[in-house]
Amino acid sequence: MSLEHVAEVKGGPGALRVGEMVVVMTRRVEEQTAHWTLGSVESAPYLYDVEIRLWEKQMDVDWQEQFNVGESQEEGELIMHIKKTKEELEGSIQHVTELTKKLRQRRRSILREIDDVENHASQSRAAVKAAYIDVKGISYHHWHELKSYRAPSRMVLTILRAVMLLLSEDDAKTWPQMQRVLRDPHFKSRILDYDPDKELSRERGDYILYECVRKKSFRYDRAVQGSQAMGPIYYWVLAQLDRSEATGKQYQLEKRKQESQKELRSVINEIHKQQQRMAEYQALMDSADDQLHAYRALQRESASLRGGQLTETRLREVAQQRYETSFAGAAGKEYLRAAFYTWKPTEYRIMVLRKSVLVNFGTVPQDAWDKNNYTLDEPQIRMLDDALQQRQSVEETFYEKESEQQQQQHKKKEEEEIEEGLFHPVDENYVPKSKMSVDWLERTFEGEDWKYILDRKRLAIMDTFCDETAEALQLPRSDISITQMTCGESNNLLMVSSEVWHDGSRSRGDLMDAMNAYLYPKLSALYSNELDGFAKLEKRFDGKDWQYILTDHKNDIEYAFKNDTATALGKTMEDTEIQNITATAEALVIKYLLYIKENQTKKAKKAISNYKYPEICQLYSRLKPNTSTEDKIYSTKRIELEGEDWDYVLERRRAEVKDVLAVETARALGLEREDVLEVEVDAVPRSLIAFVTVRHPSLLSDRQVEETLARCEYRKLWALYETRPLESSVLMRRFEGDDWDLVVDNNRRKLEDAFSRETAAALGVSPRQVVLLDCRVGSLLMVFKVLGCAMSDAEITERTEAHPYDEVYALYRPRIRSFECVDAAVPRGFRADADEVWTRSRVEFEGEDWDYVLAMREADLLRAFSNATAEAFGVDEDHVRDVSARYVAGKLHFDFELRRPAALTKADVNARLKECAYAAVWALYEPRPLQEEKKAVTTHELGFEGEDWDYVLERRRAEVKDVLAVETARALGLEREDVLEVEVDAVPRSLIAFVTVRHPSLLSDRQVEETLARCEYRKLWALYETRPLESSVLMRRFEGDDWDLVVDNNRRKLEDAFSRETAAALGVSPRQVVLLDCRVGSLLMVFKVLGCAMSDAEITERTEAHPYDEVYALYRPRIRSFECVDAAVPRGFRADADEVWTRSRVEFEGEDWDYVLAMREADLLRAFSNATAEAFGVDEDHVRDVSARYVAGNLHFDFELRRPAALTKADVNARLKECAYAAVWALYEPRPLQEEKKAVTTHELGFEGEDWDYVLERRRAEVKDVLAVETARALGLEREDVLEVEVDAVPRSLIAFVTVRHPSLLSDRQVEETLARCEYRKLWALYETRPLESSVLMRRFEGDDWDLVVDNNRRKLEDAFSRETAAALGVSPRQVVLLDCRVGSLLMVFKVLGCAMSDAEITERTEAHPYDEVYALYRPRIRSFECVDAAVPRGFRADADEVWTRSRVEFEGEDWDYVLAMREADLLRAFSNATAEAFGVDEDHVRDVSARYVAGNLHFDFELRRPAALTEADVNARLKECAYAAVWALYEPRPLQEEKKAVTTHELGFEGEDWDYVLERRRAEVKDVLAVETARALGLEREDVLEVEVDAVPRSLIAFVTVRHPSLLSDRQLKETLARCEYRKLWALYETRPLESSVLM
Structure with a gap:
């Protein structure tokens, strides 16, 4: 209703x-x-x-204006109550109004989108139809012309390549291959019959757009020029792609529409709730209004008695009168009172x-x-x-x-x-x-062999039933669907349950009558035809131990029998259907159906009787009991799995690989997960090697274990395997020439683009796949690698060496010396007049501040120079081209090309250039401002579009941040250290980055942003990779009550069959089908599909339609059995000669034994053992290995009995039958009425702890797995019974929700109490506290000349700061991590590890600390030969007539930097001696001598102890008079080859117990910090550290760093320098492994 x-x-x-x-x-x-x-x-x-x-x-009127007299307190309270209620009512109405507006706007936007998409779809259909007509109209002549081309134009090949891809002819890439397809007589019909809705996927369409349509050669005008047939084909290709795009938009819109429907439904629900609240507020207002007016009525009566007067409101009075005189008032219908008021509209x-x-x-x-x-x-x-x-x-x-x-x-x-x-x-x-109405109807069909026919013809039966039911009920076929189709217990009745939709005009009884009256002739014919297709046969195998073997190996027997039968008859295993297997004391009997034609049955019987069934015999020999027992032994087995990229998999998912290996090994051997004690994995070239240690029954030999593991496919392990993204090694291409540095300096971006394009063309890949790593000069050496290219490194090198690289060489210009000129290359296609030539020249302008002018006004300089040069030669400006300016060693160089008359010699050109005043150029010259060197720190936002940046950040966040920093620094011409901070985050479809950079203040924010906007960030894009395609978690249901037998006995075959059939249904590899769970009742297979482009709905539709014959072929109903055999004697046991062990079984009938067994298993086993021993008059230890299980309404006890040899098996069976087993029966009780088999419940668990969020960031998968294992163990369940675990960290706690499948006898309260008692020790073993660390803090030290200390004494400065900060805070100096050291005033940026103080406390203490050691290093800057009184060291008392003075002496010379690098110690010694000699004092009167090279001069800074009577002018005079011969004797020019670079590798070692733990967690950071600190120690750039390899050996970290350095630096000097480097930032990454015990049992 x-x-x-x-x-x-x-x-x-x-x-x-x-x-x-x-x-x-x-x-x-x-x-x-x-x-x-x-x-x-x-x-x-x-x-x-x-x-x-x-x-x-x-x-x-308003409530306040209704009074003629003063307002009483009671009346005021009523009015305030009404006011408050009215405000709440208006608030609720306002909320509903806003929700209505939201609903209206959202719905309009969706409907507008629907209209747009439908218009696009309509237009695309029209375009496809028009293209069909055009292609159909191509004449035979034009078709023949197209096919006959020997070498078609590039445009024709591009368009035809698109056609081939549309027709799925992916291999047709060359013209001969395309010709074969074109000459197919059906080619034109294939185009005309092409349906993009069915044949063109979105992915293929995108690939065609990228591969063909977006190329410059894909143009209509060129298409028609190449061939008349190509014009229509051109538009046909575009029409198919447009139709595909329209279909994709329709699909996406449908998804968004469904999402919007759910969203808007929630809005409607909220509106409905608010409307109900509005009714409640209105009722409250009416009630309060009635109270108010009742109170006023009393007031009016009182007022009339006192002679006063109060009036009733007019409108209310009118409404009251109307109501009281109406039918509603007479009947007392209060709910109609409001209808008598006058109503007005609201907003x-x-x-x-x-x-x-x-x-x-x-x-x-x-x-x-x-x-x-x-x-x-x-x-x-x-x-x-x-x-x-x-x-x-x-x-x-x-x-x-x-x-x-x-x-x-x-x-x-x-x-x-x-x-x-x-x-x-x-x-x-x-x-x-x-x-519409829906009814569920049932129909039964009699027949002895429906079960077997149903297994083979399920899909045909379903289709036939639906067709005939639709015909019987006169309904559409789509309104009939089958909900269940099963056979009765005797297999002689087919029962079909169906769901029928109809208009409701007929009752369920009428529909049932119509169905039962219909004869279903097609279904009956299907049954009859199949009956002729199989024969019922029986096979017997002799052997006294079959009962024992059948108990545990029924599945193996079935498989061996089917395999042997198939071999004997030359048929498939699926043609044999086993009905029943029984074992007696003498033999094994198998009853089965053989699907075979009737006329071949006799021949088949003869072949079967003559065949020896070798697999069955081998199985019997291997599994029959011997003298061993079920003792457990330990063995370690080696497993090898081939695969190129296992090392890549282990780097990313080692823990999962080990866990899956353990689970699948246990399943293959029929063991518990806990029986796999240890798993060790390692990747060797092209293989994964695993060593698994298992505990297994001693009856299982090593050979059997190895054979079983060899057969195991490890499907879930292979599901984890993924290939490493294709990329080449680091390769190089050399370009000869001495002046490539000019191109790199002035035109680097064009050079890189040209190289990428040409390399891509040589290899047939996209330019984005060519990643340029470095650009080295001498000769030009381009260092690169190629992504996604299947060629070997040798092939790539061969192709790039053979490629001409015309675009690259076109950028090359030789260096021309000052006022030297050469004939320049004439541009291609240019014809100069015969009497004119192009000459390349250079003009130089001296001035120390030209670099500042060039940075500020480069465009003006180039314009002024061009105009002045053209004017000097009396030519137009276009006769001066390729003008470039750069600042070199105190001079501004202009390089340019000049078109001059041939009669004008080079000497004439140089003369005119020297004579030219270049006034306009000099007019632009200005000295740099005094504060020009100031730095600014700014933060800039960068955005990179991409669907899968969140996936990239999960895997390579550290690399992304490092590459962003390096490329940002390079783009802005800064050092890597000038990029102070990089923050990255993935938002939907984009990566957002915030980079904080320190740059010259002359560089404005806008200039920085424009520069970064032009930067392509190629190395960053090289890290980008798409997320592997995978479906959601899906399910497929298989009807049947006894699937638990298949899962218990034949799970592996079931999973294999399901994977194969699902793969066949979807057209993918079985390895792409990942089976997640297997649940019984009806069988529910839970799975997902990897690498499949279909939607979840498409996958579900295909799997639902697939028959799954292999899966259903494994289904068998329950079968009963009973007997006894001789049992195996335990190893090392010698029974008396007159006694033997016998294995027997006793069964007890009763429907509720399963309930009793679940509740009192231990009592049952004890009662049975005692009763059996008593029945035979033996001790209890004569009865062993007693086990109980419930099978098909009976309780089975299997046990072994030590009996006298004289007692026959018949006697044993007789005594067992005579035994009353009273104690066993006394335990029997019926199950409670509400007892159900299994229940699925979800429970919340909480674990207090401050740092669970830190634990989840690092070990979420382990936490979930341990929670599942410990929950299962606490409840006595299997690991698979914990269906789902969800974990989340809330403040100070871990919250977990575990979904478990458990016996329904266990109430929710019992489950929760059990879980509350569980200690979850393994989970707590994973817990670790977050390392204490402060935020980034700063301490400022005033002074203008701290840069001298940082440049000359940075190491001492950092050590002093760390020691003093540690002393101020009471921590170790190693806990103070110095992050940066900025000058102006000195700003020390640092953080503190392992300190419990707050940031405010740390700041307060460091601000209060004096930092004497730090200030002791400070020296003010003194100019050349200027001196000041120097600071006297604490505790030092100079003579009263002597003072210390700080001075500087400078020596001019361009090669002092070379001398300083080679002979610094000699220089310092010579200078100290000469200075002391000049003043006639001892050498110790000259101290703190330092030397540095600045702008062509060698500066010596030092302190001198001089007599107080000697003035500063006297000191300067003596310094000027000193010849410093010994210093000048050391001066020598640098060798010509000094600039050469050498590449060397050096080994570093760092002691520490837990470096392996650090590398597991922070390998990328360790390598990056090692590179940065090594570069800083050697005075190199970060890019000069070419490679860093790290490895953890016992108690140490070993690192190999490869550096590119000046060849003048020897290996010994490098090693000594690196040995002195403390690597403080590296040690800041070091942390000890959290304490935890070994795995205990």
Whole structure:
């Protein structure tokens, strides 16, 4: 029964018109009191909802103005209550109005999008049709011309390549291959019959766009020039791609539409709730209003007695009078009182459901709008009363007759209808499916062999049944669906349950009668035909131990028998269907069906009887019991899995690989997960090597274990395997020439682009696949690698060496010396006049500040120079070209080319250049400002589009940040250290980065942003990779009650069969089907699919339609059995000669033994052992290995009995039958009435801890796995019974939700109490606290000349700061990590590790600390030969007549830097001696001597102890007079080859127990810090550290760093320098491994 409108809405649903007055129901469904309001229709275009303007009752005046006398306290409280309620009502209405606006806007945007997509789809269909007509009209002549080309143009090949890709001819890449396809007689029909909706995937379309359409050669004008046939084909290709794009948009829109429907449904629900709140507030206001007016009535009576007067409000009085004199007042219908008021419109517009509209009073009259009031007359009020009464009656009937479940179903169906109709306009013919009736009908078919026919012909049976049922009921085929199809226990009855949709005009009984009366002739014919296709046979195998073997190896027996039978007959294993297997004391009997033609049955029987069944015999020999027992032994086995990229997999997923290996090894050997004690894995070239240590029964030999593991496919392990993204090694291409540095300096970006394009062309790849790593000069050496290219390194090198690289060489210009000129290359295609030539020249301008001018006004300089040069030669400006300017060693160089008359010699050119004043150029010259060297720190946002940046950041965040820093620094011409901070985050479809850089203040923010916007960030894009395609978690259900037998006995075959069939259904590899779980009841296979482009809906549709014959072939119903055999004697046991061990079984019938076994298993085993020993008069230790299990309504006890040899098996069986087993039966009790087999429940667990968020960041997968294992162990379940684990870190806690499948006898409370008692020790073993560390802090030291200390004494400065900071905070100096050292004033940037103080406390203490050691290093800057009194060291007392003075002496010479690098110690010694000699003092009177090379001069800074009587002028005079012969004797020019570079590798070692732990967590950071600190120690750039390799050996970290350095630096000097480097930032990364025990048992 459904609720319909109880009052007839004018014209029915959908007939509401704008401007009509309606009554809207606002009360809750379960309330008895009717709440309603008036509203006028604002818009009603949609099927289930309408937008109305609310109206409200008119009141006379505001509450405060209704008093003629003073207001009492009680009356004031009532008024305040009404005011507050009214405010809440208005707030609720406002909220509903906003929600309505949101609904309206969202729906309009979706409908607008639908219109756009539909228009696109319509246009694309028209374009496809037009292209079809054009291609069909291509003449035979033009087709023949196209096919006959020997060497078609590039344009023709590009378009035809697109055609080949559309037709899935992917291999047709060359013209001969395309010709073979073109000459196919059906080629034209293939184009004409092409359907892009079915044959063109979105991925293929995108590839064609990228590979062909976006190329410059893909143009219509060129197409027509190449061939007349190519014009129509050109538009045909574009039409197919456009149609594919339109289809993709329709699919995406449908998904967004479904999401929007759910979102808007929630908005509608919220609106509905607010409307109910509005009704509640209105009721409160009415009640308070009544109280107020009742109080006033008393006041009026009192006032009249006192002679005063209070008046009633006029409008209320009129409404009251109307009500009291009406039928409503006479009947006491209070819910109609509001109908007698005058109503006025409000500004609020809200959405209501059409079902809430009770009455439509028609269009509001115009005068009501003009007067802003509306009054209901009595007929309208009566209509309203009838509607309310009828609605109340229908609802009461509905809730009386319908159960709570039916009410919920109705509510859900109603919500689905509303959601479905959100975007449907009002349409008289639209009927949602929920308005149709549905019945579930059953039909049975008799037949002895339905079970076997159903296994083979399930899909045909389903199709035939649906077709014939539709015919019997006269319904469409689509309205019939099968819900279940099974056979009865005796296999002689087929039962089909179906779901039938119909219009409701017929009852279920009528439909059942029609079905039963129909004979189903096609289904009967199908049964008869299949009966002729199989024979029932039986096979016997002799052997006394078959009972023992059958107990545990039934699955192996079935497999061996089917395999042997298939071999004997030359058929497949699927043609043999085993019906029953039984074992007696003498033999094994197998009854089976053989699918074979009737006339071949006799021949088959003969072949089977003659065949020896070798696999069955081998199985019997291997598994028959011997003298061993079930003792456990340990063995370690080696497993090898081939694969090129296992090392890549282990780097990313080592823990998962080890866990999956353990699980699959245990499953293959039939062991528990805990029996796999240890797994060690390692990747060797092209293989994964694993060593697994297992504990297994001693009956299982090493050879059997090895054979079993060799057969195991390790499917889940292979699901983890992924190939390393294709990339070449680091390769190089050399370009000869001495002046490539000019190109690199002035035109690097064009050079890199040209090299990438040419290399891509040589290799046939995209330029984005060529990643340029470095650009080295001498000769030009381009260092690069290629991504996604299948060629070997040798092939790539061969092709690039053979390629001419014309674009690269076109950029090369030789260096021309000052005022030297040469003939320049004439541009291609240019013909100069015969009497003119091009000459390349250079002009230089001296000046120390030209670098500043060039940075500020480069464009003006180039323009002024060009004009002046052209004017000097009397030519036009276009005769001066390729002008470039650069600053070199104090000079500004202009290089340019000049077009001059041939008669003008080079000497004449040089002469004219020297004579030219270049006044306009010199006019631009200005000295740099004094503060020019200031630095600015700014932060800039960068954005990189890409769907999968979140996936990249999960895997390579550190690399992304490092590459961003390096490329940003390179783009801005800064050092790597000038990029102070990089923050990255992935937002939907983009990567957002914030880079903080320190740069010259002359560089404005806009210039920085423009420079970064031009930077291509090629190395960053080289890190980008797409997320592997994978489906959501999907399920496929297989009906049947006994799938648990298949899962228990044949799980591996079941999983293999499911994977193969699913792969066949989807057209993928079985390795792409990952089976996640296997649940029984009906069988539910939980899986996902990797690397498949289909949507989840497509996958589900295909798998549901697939028959899964292999899976159903494994299904067998339960079979019973009983017997006894001789048992195996334990190893090392010598029974008496007259005693033997016998294995027996006793069964007890009873439907509830499974319940008893679950509740009291230990008591059952004890009672049975005692009773059996007593029955035979032996001790209890004569009864061993007792096990109990419940099988098909019986309780089976299997055991071994030590009996006298004289006692026969018949005697044993007789005594067992005579034994009453009273103690066992005493334990039997029926299960509770509500006992169910399994229940699935979810439980919340909480674990307190400050740092669980830190643990989850590092070890989430391990936490979830350990939670699952420990939960299963606590509840006595299997690991697979923990179906799902969700974990999240909240402040100070870890919250986990575990979903478990457990016996329903275990209540929720019992489960929660058990979990509450569980200690979760292994989970707590994973817990570790976050290392304490402060934020980034700073300490400022005032002074203008700290740069001298940083340049000359940085190491001492950092050590002093660390020691003093540690002393201030009471920590170790190693806990103070210095991050940066910035000058101006000195700013030390640092953080503190392992300190419990807050940032504020640290700052307070460091600010208060004096830092004497730091300030002791400070020296002010003194100019040349200027001196000042120097600071006297603490504790030093100079003689009263002597003082210390700091001075500087400078020596000019361009090669002092070379001398300083080679002989620094000799220089310092010579200078100290000469200075002391000049003043006639000892050498110790000259101290703190330092030397540095600055702008062509060698500076010596030093302190001198001089007599106080000697003035500063005297000191300067003596210094000037000193010849410093010994210093000048050391001066020598640098060798010509000094600039050569050498590449060397050096080994570094760092002691520490836990470096392996550090590398596991922070390998990338360790390598990066090692490179940065090595470069800094050697005074090199970061890029000069070419490679860093690190490895952890016991108690140490070993690193090999490869550096490129000046060849003058010897290996010994490098090693000594690196040995002195403390690598403080590297040690800051070091952390100890958290304490934890070994794995204990």
